[in-house]
Amino acid sequence: MIELEGLTKRYGDKLAVDRLTFSVRPGVITGFLGPNGAGKSTTMRMVLDLDNPTGGTVLIDGRHYRQLHNPLRVVGALLDAKAMHGGRSAYHHLLCLAQSNGIPRSRVREVLDTVGLTPVAGKRTKGFSLGMGQRLGIAAALLGDPQILMFDEPVNGLDPEGIHWIRNLMKSLAAEGRTVFVSSHLMSEMALTADHLVVIGQGRLLADTSMSGFIAENSRGYVRMRSPDQERLKDVLSGAGITAVPGTEGALEVQGEDAAHLGELAARHRIVLHELSPQRASLEEAFMRLTAGAVEYHAHANHQPPPPAAPGPAWGDDWRKKGS
Template identity: 70%
Template structure:
C-alpha cells in the first residue's frame, strides 16, 4: 500500500504537486492520470525518495522509502527505462541490482525470461530499441518479487504483443494481492488495464474513484435510435416523457432512457427500428471533460483557411494569444506557415 498525505512539492515559483492525499491499495490496478505537467512524475519520484516533499508525507507499507533496508524487495518501479549504464550487459545490470538488495542471482535469469530478453541477456543496453529498454526496466522492477509495483508509461515503445503482455502481467500481479500503480497517457490502454483511477490536474487531486464511476460521472450516456419514421418515433418518445434530440446523421439521441424501454415503446406503436444502441463515453472523453480546465500545454493545428486552430476540448480555456485572425474579405487566406517563411 502507498499512502500520500498532503503531499506538496514546489520548485521555486512552480507548485508542481499541491496537497495530494490518496491511498493506492493492494489487489487492484490503480491508474494515475493527468495532463502533461500535472505532477504525476514528480509524485512518483517523491514516493521513491528521489525528490523530497516541500510539505506532507508519503509512505510505503507504513515506511518512508529511505527506511527500507532492501527497497527492491518492497517496491519495484519503472520511471525511466533508459536510466541504465549503456556499456554494462543487461544481465550484469540486473545482477548488480540483485546483489545490492540481497536477491539471489538465479532471480536475474527468471526475470529476463519473464520479460522475453533471455536471448539478449549478454548484450549491452546501449544497442537496445526503446521497447527492449522498457522490458529491461520492467525486469528490474520485478527483480525483488515486491508487493508493490509502480510503472510510469510502461507501454512506451512496446509492440502490440508487448502491450498485451504487460497489460496481462499488471492484472495478474494485482490478482495476487499486490499493489499496482501505473501512469499512462494512453487512455484506450488504461481503460483495459485499470480498475481504479487517481486523476490529478495542475498538481491537485481531481478524482479518486473506480473506472466505471469515473466515466459515469464525467461523460454523457444516451440511447441512439435510427428509424425510417423519425418524426413518429419522436412523438412516441415525447408522449412517454422522454426528450429526444436529432443527431448529425438524423438518428434520434435519447438521454435518460433505457434501450429496452425504448424498444418496447417502438414495438407497441408499430415503429420499425434500424438501430437501437446505448452509447457510452470512453475513458478518453471522460478524462478530457474533467481535465479541460487543467491543461497547461495547448497544441495548435492549421485550419482550412490557414488560421491556427487550438486543439483543446470543449470547455477548456483558450491558450494565450488565441487563434490567428481570419483573412479580410477578398483576401486569399495564407498557407499554413506562410508567415514563418516570409520571416526567414
C-alpha cells in the same frame, strides 16, 4: 500500500504538487491520470525519495522509502526505461541491481525470461530499441519480487503483443494481492487495465474513485435510435415526454432512458428501428470533461506550421550516397 498525506512540491514559484492525499491499495490496479504537467512524474519520484517534498508525507507500508532495507525487495519501479549503463549487457545491468539489494543471481535469469529478453541477455543495452529497453526496465522492477510495483508509461515503445503481455502481467500481479500503481496517457489501454483511478490536474487531486464510477460521474451516456420513419419516431418520443436530440448519421440520441423501454415504445407504435444501441461513455471522454480546466498546454488546430526548408545540394547528395 502507498499512502500520501498532504504531499506538496514547489519549484520556486511553480507549485507542481498541491497537497495530494490518497492511498494506493493492494489487490487492485490503480491508474494515475492527468494532463501533461499535472505533477504525476513528480509525485511518483517523491514516493521513491528521488525528490524531497516541500510539505506533507508519503509512506510505503508505513515507512519512508529511504528507511527500507533492500528497497528493491519492497518496491519495484519503472520510471525511466533509459536509466541504465549503455555499456553493460542486460544481464549485468540486472546483476548489479540484484547484488546491491541482496537478491540471488538466479533471479536475474528468471526475470529476463519473464520479459522475453533471454535471447539478448548478453547484448549491450545501448543497442536496445525503445521496446527492448522498456522490457528491461520492467525486469528491473520485478527483480526483487516486490509487493509494490510502480510503472510510469509501461507500454511506451511496446508492440501489440508486448502491450497485451504487460496488461496481463499487471493484472496477475494485482490478483496476487500486490499493489500496482501505473501512470499512462493511453486512455484506451488504461480503460482495459485499471480498476481504480486517481486523477490529478495542476498538482491537485481531481478524482479518487473506481473506473466505472469515474466514467459514470464525468461523462454522458445515451441511447442511439435510427428509423426509416424518423419524423414519426420523434413525435412518438415527444408524446411520451422523452427528449431526443439529433446525433450523427441521422440518428436520435436519448439521455436518461432505458434502451429496452425505448424499444418497447417504438414497437407499440409499430415503428421499425434500424438501430437501438446504448452508448457507454469512454474513459477518454470522461477524462477530457474532468480535466478541461486543468490543462496547462493547449494546442490550436488552426495553427499552420511553416513549410520545412528544402535540403541543400550537399545534404541531398549525402542522403543519396547513404541510401536512406
